[in-house]
Every structure is written in structure tokens, then in C-alpha cells.
Amino acid sequence: MAVKILMVDGDPAVLELARSSTASVQWCDLVTIKDGREAARLLRTQKFNGVVMADRIPHMDGFELIQHLKDAPLNASIPIVMLTGEDSIDIMRKGFKAGVTFFSIKPPNRERFFRLFSAVHGAMESERRRHHRLPYHTPVTCRLADQDSRNHFMAESIDISEGGMSVKPSGGIAVGKELELEFLFPKFTRPAQTPQKNRKGLFAEQEPELAGLQKVRATVRNIAPSGDNMGMDFQGLTPKQREVIQHYIEGNS
Numbered sequence: 001m002a003v004k005i006l007m008v009d010g011d012p013a014v015l016e017l018a019r020s021s022t023a024s025v026q027w028c029d030l031v032t033i034k035d036g037r038e039a040a041r042l043l044r045t046q047k048f049n050g051v052v053m054a055d056r057i058p059h060m061d062g063f064e065l066i067q068h069l070k071d072a073p074l075n076a077s078i079p080i081v082m083l084t085g086e087d088s089i090d091i092m093r094k095g096f097k098a099g100v101t102f103f104s105i106k107p108p109n110r111e112r113f114f115r116l117f118s119a120v121h122g123a124m125e126s127e128r129r130r131h132h133r134l135p136y137h138t139p140v141t142c143r144l145a146d147q148d149s150r151n152h153f154m155a156e157s158i159d160i161s162e163g164g165m166s167v168k169p170s171g172g173i174a175v176g177k178e179l180e181l182e183f184l185f186p187k188f189t190r191p192a193q194t195p196q197k198n199r200k201g202l203f204a205e206q207e208p209e210l211a212g213l214q215k216v217r218a219t220v221r222n223i224a225p226s227g228d229n230m231g232m233d234f235q236g237l238t239p240k241q242r243e244v245i246q247h248y249i250e251g252n253s
Contacts, residue, residue, distance in 0.1 A: 002029035003124045005117075008039040008053040008065065009083065014108060018052070021113040027125070028117060036060030040068040047074045050124035052081040052116075054106075055091065066098045073222055079123040081116065083108065130163035132249050140167050141182040145217055157183065158229060162237070162245050164218060168229035177220045179232065185210045185241060186248035210244050 007018055007030055015032040022028045031048070033039045036057040043051070043065075051069065055062040062082055070076050079101040084091055092103055101123060104116050136157050143152035155167040165181075173179065218232035237245075 003027055003049045003121065003128050004029045004031065004047070005124060006039065006042060006048045006051045007032045008034075008036060008051065008057050008062075010034050010054065010056070010058045014054075014083075014106075017108060017110065018113055021110045022117060025117065027121065034058060036065050039065055040072075043069050043072045043075050045074075048078055049128040050079045050081070050120060051075070052083065052120075055082055055084040055086075055095075063094070063098055066100070070099060078127050079120060081120055129246070129249075130161060133159040133161040133166075134249055136160040136165070136186060136248070138184050140165075142167070142171055142173070142179050144173075145178040145180045160186070160245060161249065162234075162242060164221065164231060164233040166229055166231045170223050170227055170230040173220055173223075173230065175220050175223055178235070179218050179220065181216045181218055181232075182213050183216075184212075185214050185244045210240055214241060216241065 005028060007015065009015055009018075009032075012034065015034065019030060019032060022030050031042070033042065034057075036059045039051075039053070039057070040060070042048075053062045053065055057065065060068075066080060069078070069080070080099055081102045081104060082095050082100045083104050083106050084095075085106040092100075095103060102116070102120055104112065108116075136159055138157050140155045140157050141152055142155050153169075153171040155169060155171065158166040158168060216237065217235040219235060221231045221233050223230045
């Protein structure tokens with residue numbers, strides 16, 4: 001599946017160069033926009049895996065657009081590339097504080113665009129995979145992080161991704177609160193790389209992963225208008241936990 005990238009620049013020649021430079025790149029789905037206001041609207045209503053923007057664009061500068069992006073739940077954490085005509089340390093420092101991931105100096109050319117998109121591919125692909133969700137239903141124990149373990153409520157998961165999960169009910173928890181979750185991960189067994197005999201002299205075909213309840217910290221991202229369910233972002237999955245979710249999403253469970 002292609003990585004969906006929004007590019008915002010007021011120069012039509014730059015946008016055309018970007019389109020022609022990525023036309024043969026199979027992993028890249030590039031959406032180009034000239035107007036900062038339209039870009040802000042798209043960031044509120046469509047999911048992207050990354051954004052490339054000029055520091056100066058019509059109706060809005062790049063830093064204003066970054067603030068709109070950070071306020072858009074769908075895209076608040078995506079990688080940001082800023083194109084700037086100024087090789088200025090101060091501009092770059094300001095950009096990094098605002099959330100810019102990469103900088104590229106104007107004027108661009110085909111080779112520079114190709115190197116740029118190749119450099120950001122990994123980060124944007126990770127963002128794409130992080131938001132792939134599948135239905136997943138299991139009981140979830142929810143408690144406020146660092147609070148008495150007796151103060152908890154029971155919920156049921158609705159879906160899961162590498163980035164987080166949705167559960168119902170919300171338990172009256174507010175957005176931004178950090179919870180400790182306890183639940184069973186999707187079942188997944190990985191074939192052993194080298195067949196080994198167990199104590200009975202039999203070869204083990206598969207290696208089990210993540211037996212029993214797992215604890216994961218998560219931050220409440222949003223509450224449904226009805227208040228019935230909430231979406232959460234995982235914080236600090238272990239490599240094995242992430243691997244199990246990846247295999248569940250990819251159909252290898």
C-alpha cells in the first residue's frame with residue numbers, strides 16, 4: 001500500500017517537479033496543494049502519512065500550517081518536511097521546536113527530490129503502518145497510571161493497531177489522561193528458526209509469544225461524542241508486543 005504524502009507549496013513549478021520526480025515511485029501517493037487554507041482543511045479531514053511544506057505558502061506560512069496539523073487528531077504526529085530558501089540555523093531551530101522532522105533547501109531539483117523522498121520513506125512508512133487498524137475484541141482492565149490498582153474499570157477493545165486501540169466504555173476518563181491497560185494480545189506463534197528437540201526428544205515446530213495478560217501504558221487521544229468509547233495511543237510497546245500486533249494486522253496470526 002502506498003504512503004500518502006501531502007505537499008504544500010505556492011510555486012506551481014515546484015509542485016510539478018515533485019509530481020514528475022515521484023511519478024515512477026510506486027510506494028508514494030503524492031497529493032499537491034498550493035493554498036495553505038486548503039491544506040489545513042485536508043489535514044483535518046483526511047489521513048496522511050507525512051507532509052512536505054514550504055516555509056512560505058499562500059494565505060498561511062509553514063509554521064501556522066504546522067499548528068493546524070498539530071491540532072488535527074488524524075495527523076498530529078506525522079513526519080514533517082519543510083522546504084526553505086534560507087540556509088538559516090535560526091529557521092531550522094524554530095522548525096525543530098515546532099515539530100519539523102527534516103529540512104530541505106530550495107531551489108529543489110529532480111535529484112534532490114528523489115533523495116529527499118527516499119530519506120523520509122522509512123519514517124512515513126512507519127506512520128502508515130502505525131495507523132492500520134483491525135477489529136479486535138477482548139476484555140481490557142483500565143486504571144489510571146500510578147494510581148491504586150483497586151481503582152479500575154473494565155472495558156472491551158473495539159480495534160487495535162501498532163499505535164493504539166479503541167475501547168468501550170470510556171469510563172468517564174478525560175482526554176490526555178495516561179492509563180495502564182491489561183489485556184490479552186492477539187494470538188500469534190512464530191515458527192522456530194532452527195528445529196530443536198524438547199526434553200521428550202520431539203522437535204518444536206513453533207515458538208509461542210506473549211502468553212498471558214500484558215500491561216501497556218496508553219494516553220487517551222479522543223472520546224467519542226456520545227461518550228461511549230475512547231481512542232488511546234500506546235506508550236512504549238515492547239518489541240515482542242509490537243511484533244504480535246504487526247503480524248495480526250498483516251494476517252500472519
